[in-house]
């Protein structure tokens with residue numbers, strides 16, 4: 179699905195809930211979709227939105243992000259650096275994807291497959307509890323970051 183199709187899809191989700199895709203909301207969505215891998219903070223989204231829509235205010239971007247989070251289109255995440263970051267939920271995936279967070283290069287990689295299905299089944303059987311969502315972030319170090327190179331060979335990120 180390209181970005182235009184993704185925006186159309188989200189537009190339908192908004193309409194169903196009684197919200198309109200205003201130009202401000204559309205540009206915010208576009209920035210999120212274009213930078214999907216980057217897990218942007220509200221300020222970062224704002225800086226990018228401003229380039230195309232200079233008259234937009236930070237408060238509007240905040241409100242849009244909060245609305246998208248409320249509608250479960252994005253997920254507000256904290257990866258331990260004290261900054262709320264916005265992560266798109268995968269179309270058709272009810273459960274949140276997993277993350278690998280490298281402590282050396284700082285990269286944040288996503289695992290889109292749900293690796294928790296067996297565990298969810300076990301929780302259902304042993305606790306009579308249906309899992310509707312979860313978060314699983316792995317913190318660690320890439321092999322490619324361990325050998326004191328300047329740049330992680332896997333992620334291309336600078337090693338500090």
Ligand SMILES: [Zn+2]
Nearest residue numbers: 265275277288
């Ligand atoms: Zn993510």
Ligand SMILES: [Zn+2]
Nearest residue numbers: 273292294295
């Ligand atoms: Zn799951």
